[in-house]
Amino acid sequence: MARWEPNARERLVRAAIELFAEQGYEATTVNEIAERAGGLTKTTFFRHFTDKREVLFAGQEIHGRIAAEAIAGAPESATPLEMAGLALDGLASSFTKDRRDIGRRLRAVIANSAELQERSASKRAALSDAMAQALRTRGVSDLIADLAAELGARAFYGAFDRWTSSADPRTLVEYAREVFGELKTAVSALE
Amino acid sequence: MARWEPNARERLVRAAIELFAEQGYEATTVNEIAERAGGLTKTTFFRHFTDKREVLFAGQEIHGRIAAEAIAGAPESATPLEMAGLALDGLASSFTKDRRDIGRRLRAVIANSAELQERSASKRAALSDAMAQALRTRGVSDLIADLAAELGARAFYGAFDRWTSSADPRTLVEYAREVFGELKTAVSALE
DNA sequence: TACCGTGATGTTACCAAGTCACATCACTTT
DNA sequence: AAAGTGATGTGACTTGGTAACATCACGGTA
Numbered sequence: 001m002a003r004w005e006p007n008a009r010e011r012l013v014r015a016a017i018e019l020f021a022e023q024g025y026e027a028t029t030v031n032e033i034a035e036r037a038g039g040l041t042k043t044t045f046f047r048h049f050t051d052k053r054e055v056l057f058a059g060q061e062i063h064g065r066i067a068a069e070a071i072a073g074a075p076e077s078a079t080p081l082e083m084a085g086l087a088l089d090g091l092a093s094s095f096t097k098d099r100r101d102i103g104r105r106l107r108a109v110i111a112n113s114a115e116l117q118e119r120s121a122s123k124r125a126a127l128s129d130a131m132a133q134a135l136r137t138r139g140v141s142d143l144i145a146d147l148a149a150e151l152g153a154r155a156f157y158g159a160f161d162r163w164t165s166s167a168d169p170r171t172l173v174e175y176a177r178e179v180f181g182e183l184k185t186a187v188s189a190l191e
Numbered sequence: 192m193a194r195w196e197p198n199a200r201e202r203l204v205r206a207a208i209e210l211f212a213e214q215g216y217e218a219t220t221v222n223e224i225a226e227r228a229g230g231l232t233k234t235t236f237f238r239h240f241t242d243k244r245e246v247l248f249a250g251q252e253i254h255g256r257i258a259a260e261a262i263a264g265a266p267e268s269a270t271p272l273e274m275a276g277l278a279l280d281g282l283a284s285s286f287t288k289d290r291r292d293i294g295r296r297l298r299a300v301i302a303n304s305a306e307l308q309e310r311s312a313s314k315r316a317a318l319s320d321a322m323a324q325a326l327r328t329r330g331v332s333d334l335i336a337d338l339a340a341e342l343g344a345r346a347f348y349g350a351f352d353r354w355t356s357s358a359d360p361r362t363l364v365e366y367a368r369e370v371f372g373e374l375k376t377a378v379s380a381l382e
Numbered sequence: 383t384a385c386c387g388t389g390a391t392g393t394t395a396c397c398a399a400g401t402c403a404c405a406t407c408a409c410t411t412t
Numbered sequence: 413a414a415a416g417t418g419a420t421g422t423g424a425c426t427t428g429g430t431a432a433c434a435t436c437a438c439g440g441t442a
Contacts, residue, residue: 004390004437030428041392046429081381118313125312143377150341151381186334187378190272190342195408195419220398232421237400 009048009058011037016055017105025113053119056106060123064130067091067152071134080140084152085180087131091156092176095163100172103164128153151187155180200239200249202228207246208296216304244310247297251314255321258282258343262325271331275343276371278322282347283367286354291363294355319344342378346371 005011015036019028030052034040049055070090074083095103110116132149136142159175196202206227210219221243225231240246261281265274286294301307323340327333350366 008390029426042427042429043393043431044391047390050429052428118309121312121316122309141377143373144380146345147374147377147381150345154337154341182334183338184382186332186338187381189335190338191375191379199419221400222398233398233400234402234422235420238419241400243399 005038008037008040008044012040012045012048013055013058017102017109020056020109020113021105025109025116051119053116056109056116057119057123061126063091063094064127066094067127067131068134071131071138074138080135080144080148081151081184083135083138083140084131084148085177087134088152088155088159088176088180089173092159092171092173095172097171100164103160107161107164124153124157127156151180151183155183158183196229199228199231199235203231203236203239204246204249208293208300211247211300211304212296216300216307242310244307247300247307248310248314252317254282254285255318257285258318258322259325262322262329265329271326271335271339272342272375274326274329274331275322275339275346276368278325279343279346279350279367279371280364283350283362283364286363288362291355294351298352298355315344315348318347342371342374346374349374 012033016028016033019033019036030042030045033055034042034045037045045055049058067087067090070087071083074086078086110120128146128149131152132145135145135148140148155176158179159172162179163170163172163175203224207219207224210224210227221233221236224246225233225236228236236246240249258278258281261278262274265277269277301311319340322343323336326336326339331339346367349370350363353370354361354363354366
């Protein structure tokens with residue numbers, strides 16, 4: 001028999017989501033999380049996550065990487081907005097159906113904690129920055145890169161919101177394209 | 192002689208900025224700040240600020256209110272972008288010349304702390320939300336309100352950045368108009 | 383078989399953020 | 413003169429987060 005059950009990290013995330021949903025974020029202690037994750041301890045928790053908050057957001061750096069790769073691989077002829085659209089597609093298609101349920105629970109938990117909302121905003125900014133940086137690398141000017149990246153991030157989060165709010169079986173990519181389209185027409189209507 | 196020196200709050204802010212600049216944010220303890228602010232204590236600090244972070248951002252709710260009022264008072268005929276411009280003007284004109292120096296130091300301190308950047312992003316989001324809400328109250332549709340508010344907030348922070356980076360004596364309002372103009376042309380160039 | 387290094391964990395002790403209940407005391411009001 | 417108010421202090425507490433050191437199954441290697 002193995003000394004430790006495997007997948008401590010996963011177990012910690014699950015336990016955290018459960019406890020946060022049951023008691024709220026602030027009322028839950030890191031010790032509790034570790035304990036529920038199979039008799040682990042605080043120390044182990046902080047070996048896996050830098051923060052109590054981070055247990056809900058860990059691994060999101062990959063979103064920035066996925067988006068950036070999509071932009072780097074876009075055809076030469078693509079406009080900034082088209083590149084943002086490709087990033088959005090790549091990002092959205094990396095979310096399988098089964099992640100919708102987790103997303104739902106996550107959204108509910110975050111909605112009840114200012115601290116978590118702060119971290120969430122920070123992650124959103126990181127995604128946007130990654131996209132903007134990738135666009136600049138493709139020769140897009142600073143302002144345009146920032147704006148296109150902002151629209152991409154906005155579309156992603158908007159789509160994620162709809163995806164996790166509704167019950168219908170559409171895929172995240174479909175929502176993403178829908179929201180992105182709406183955003184583009186709204187931008188045109190701005191002037 | 193009064194029992195307490197007045198303006199404890201101000202003194203705490205000053206002390207915090209000084210210490211953060213000298214030692215960095217993380218290396219500075221709330222006790223130190225309170226002590227330097229004239230022999231105060233931790234408890235008093237937390238009576239004035241909910242957070243260690245908040246000492247650098249306290250009072251920014253007023254920005255949202257100023258922007259919202261400008262939007263509420265805009266002429267009937269104003270477009271969303273024009274309303275955002277008015278909010279930006281009102282906001283920028285509330286910053287007197289002498290606040291540029293403080294802004295400079297603040298920017299430097301924040302640039303060295305992830306925790307402070309997170310809080311800063313959160314405050315930015317709050318400003319944007321306040322503007323968007325005010326726009327919706329004026330009958331602007333959700334998407335358009337969000338986008339116009341985003342542009343307003345973006346212009347404000349961009350202008351603040353330039354204002355606190357450069358040495359030339361232009362006013363924040365001038366920078367704000369400049370950046371806002373650039374943003375609008377960049378938006379047109381997006382499509 | 384015996385030994386050794388490695389990796390994920392636990393233990394203990396510690397610091398600092400943040401909270402709370404209660405005390406103090408100058409100044410104001412009655 | 414007594415009572416009340418408001419900003420502060422005190423001391424004790426919980427919890428997030430860090431660091432040093434110990435443990436022990438496993439996988440090799442001699």
